[in-house]
Amino acid sequence: MIHGHVTAWALALILFIVALFLHKSGKAKGFKIVQMILRVLYLVIIATGVGLLFSVDRIDVWYILKAVAGLWVIGLFEMILTRVTDKRRTSTFWIQFVVAWLLVLYLGFEKLPMSIFNM
Numbered sequence: 001m002i003h004g005h006v007t008a009w010a011l012a013l014i015l016f017i018v019a020l021f022l023h024k025s026g027k028a029k030g031f032k033i034v035q036m037i038l039r040v041l042y043l044v045i046i047a048t049g050v051g052l053l054f055s056v057d058r059i060d061v062w063y064i065l066k067a068v069a070g071l072w073v074i075g076l077f078e079m080i081l082t083r084v085t086d087k088r089r090t091s092t093f094w095i096q097f098v099v100a101w102l103l104v105l106y107l108g109f110e111k112l113p114m115s116i117f118n119m
């Protein structure tokens with residue numbers, strides 16, 4: 001489950017960057033396709049995340065925070081890509097993007113016990 005979770009968000013991050021480059025080079029069709037694949041990946045990330053939550057004995061506040069931060073990152077992927085296509089400003093979302101990533105990586109890798117490195 002944790003491997004699936006990490007694979008899904010790592011792939012999503014790569015495709016998010018690919019989507020931004022496709023948009024930059026005016027490849028609207030390619031962008032749309034990558035955006036659709038991303039939306040499927042969001043569901044995979046959430047499904048595996050919820051699956052991990054179910055494997056926890058006692059869900060404490062750090063798990064809730066981790067889930068919220070994860071949803072926040074997904075929301076920002078989607079917000080940034082839709083605003084980029086609408087040619088609207090994205091600066092405040094990029095700031096949130098950095099904060100949300102730092103939070104999710106800290107909680108996932110440092111704070112919470114499960115790890116891909118020992119499973």
Ligand code: HEM
Pocket residue numbers: 002005006009045046048049050052053063066067068069070071073074104105107108109112113114115116117
């Ligand atoms: C793009 C969004 C997300 C990212 C980047 C992300 C990132 C991570 C990372 C880095 C880990 C730790 C992996 C490890 O220690 O080897 C993790 C674990 C976990 N994630 Fe996510 N996650 C995201 C979305 C979600 C969502 C939406 C949920 C819940 C609905 C969730 C629930 C969990 C849980 C329960 C764990 C196990 C925590 C532990 O005990 O170590 N994640 N995630």
